[in-house]
Amino acid sequence: MGLTKSAQFTDAQNELSALAKAIGHPARIAIIEYLLSVDTCICGDIVEVLPLAQATVSQHLKELKNAGLIKGNIEGTAICYCIDEKGFERTKSFFDYVMVSLQNKRNECC
Amino acid sequence: MGLTKSAQFTDAQNELSALAKAIGHPARIAIIEYLLSVDTCICGDIVEVLPLAQATVSQHLKELKNAGLIKGNIEGTAICYCIDEKGFERTKSFFDYVMVSLQNKRNECC
DNA sequence: TTATTATATCGCAATATTACGATAAATATA
DNA sequence: TATATTTATCGTAATATTGCGATATAATAA
Numbered sequence: 383m384g385l386t387k388s389a390q391f392t393d394a395q396n397e398l399s400a401l402a403k404a405i406g407h408p409a410r411i412a413i414i415e416y417l418l419s420v421d422t423c424i425c426g427d428i429v430e431v432l433p434l435a436q437a438t439v440s441q442h443l444k445e446l447k448n449a450g451l452i453k454g455n456i457e458g459t460a461i462c463y464c465i466d467e468k469g470f471e472r473t474k475s476f477f478d479y480v481m482v483s484l485q486n487k488r489n490e491c492c
Numbered sequence: 493m494g495l496t497k498s499a500q501f502t503d504a505q506n507e508l509s510a511l512a513k514a515i516g517h518p519a520r521i522a523i524i525e526y527l528l529s530v531d532t533c534i535c536g537d538i539v540e541v542l543p544l545a546q547a548t549v550s551q552h553l554k555e556l557k558n559a560g561l562i563k564g565n566i567e568g569t570a571i572c573y574c575i576d577e578k579g580f581e582r583t584k585s586f587f588d589y590v591m592v593s594l595q596n597k598r599n600e601c602c
Numbered sequence: 603t604t605a606t607t608a609t610a611t612c613g614c615a616a617t618a619t620t621a622c623g624a625t626a627a628a629t630a631t632a
Numbered sequence: 633t634a635t636a637t638t639t640a641t642c643g644t645a646a647t648a649t650t651g652c653g654a655t656a657t658a659a660t661a662a
Contacts, residue, residue: 384618384619384620384621384645384646384647384648385620385647385648386517386518386519386619386620386621386645386647386648387543387544387620387621388518388637389517389626390543390544390545391518391521391522391543392518395518395521395522395525398515398520398521399515399516399517399518399520399521400516401587402512402513402515402521403512403513403516404516404518405508405509405510405512405516406495406510406512406513406514406515406516407496407509407513407649407650408497408498408501408502408505408506408509409496409497409650410509411501411502411505411508411509411512412501412505414590415505418594418597419623423607424608424610425516425608425610426607426608426609429608429609433497433500433501434497434500434650434651434652435651435652435653436608436609436610436648436652437609437610437611437612437651437652437653438651438652439609439656440609440610440611441610441611441649441650441651442650443609443610444570444610444611451661456658456659458608458659458660459606459607459608459609459658459660460607460608460609460659461608461609462520465590467595469590469595470587470590470591470594473585473587474587474588474590474591476519477580477583477584477585477587480524480575480584481580481584482578483528484528484575484577484580487528491539493615493616493650493651493652494615494616494618494648494650494651495616495617495618495650495651496617496618496649496650496651497650497651516629517619517620519620526634534638534639534653534658535638535639535640535654536637536638536639539639541612544620544621545621545622545624545642546622546623546639546640547621547622547623547624547625547639547640547642549639550621550622550639550640551619551620551621551640551641552620553639553640554640555619566628566629568629568630568638569628569629569630569637569638569639570629570637570638571638571639571640602634
């Protein structure tokens with residue numbers, strides 16, 4: 383089997399899990415952190431910083447872009463990537479919701 | 493190959509990506525949402541709510557527990573699971589950091 | 603036009619995840 | 633003790649992800 387039953391879950395559940403999944407790799411965390419540390423960036427910069435081959439980095443960038451966490455502009459022969467705030471805001475609002483729910487509950491269960 | 497090069501990344505990067513990875517499945521989002529919506533819960537409750545077999549749900553619960561996102565108490569023949577605030581706080585602080593970094597930057601790149 | 607440079611995609615091999623039925627383990631009940 | 637009930641684990645099959653070398657693609661430079 384091994385096929386996630388996406389159709390059985392809500393759109394919100396699928397969208398949020400897709401965002402979290404995209405963040406769920408150390409190389410992609412490193413890319414996000416790097417993008418936050420520089421004003422602008424091209425793919426080549428990141429390849430030099432990461433301990434991975436160019437093809438692999440390109441793949442990780444694609445996944446972050448598909449998830450809506452980064453966006454890119456063509457800039458001559460290079461591509462300038464940067465953080466896409468909207469994706470992060472959606473993910474952050476989930477954690478805010480979780481935190482608020484927890485405080486409204488004061489769970490004595492465990 | 494297919495073996496994530498964890499050793500090449502920092503502990504913080506690996507820990508955070510592990511948390512995000514655990515959240516990165518719609519069934520596990522659904523479990524978290526369910527735990528937030530009830531005061532207490534046992535595995536049987538969740539199995540009825542989710543469109544998955546009991547063995548699969550148990551596996552997802554185990555992953556959430558390993559990631560430190562939920563915790564469980566033995567309660568007779570049942571197990572009471574609930575949210576582990578610490579794991580969520582660590583993940584949330586990452587998004588807070590990302591958001592603060594973005595605001596301090598006003599990225600004109602893309 | 604012909605390099606050169608930068609990024610993306612293809613194809614492959616290896617590991618990981620997902621899902622489930624069957625079964626084990628542990629506690630409660632008759 | 634025997635039987636149900638509940639959750640965990642095992643074994644297996646299928647799909648997904650990771651990583652890289654090789655190659656394609658696109659734009660600049662000579």
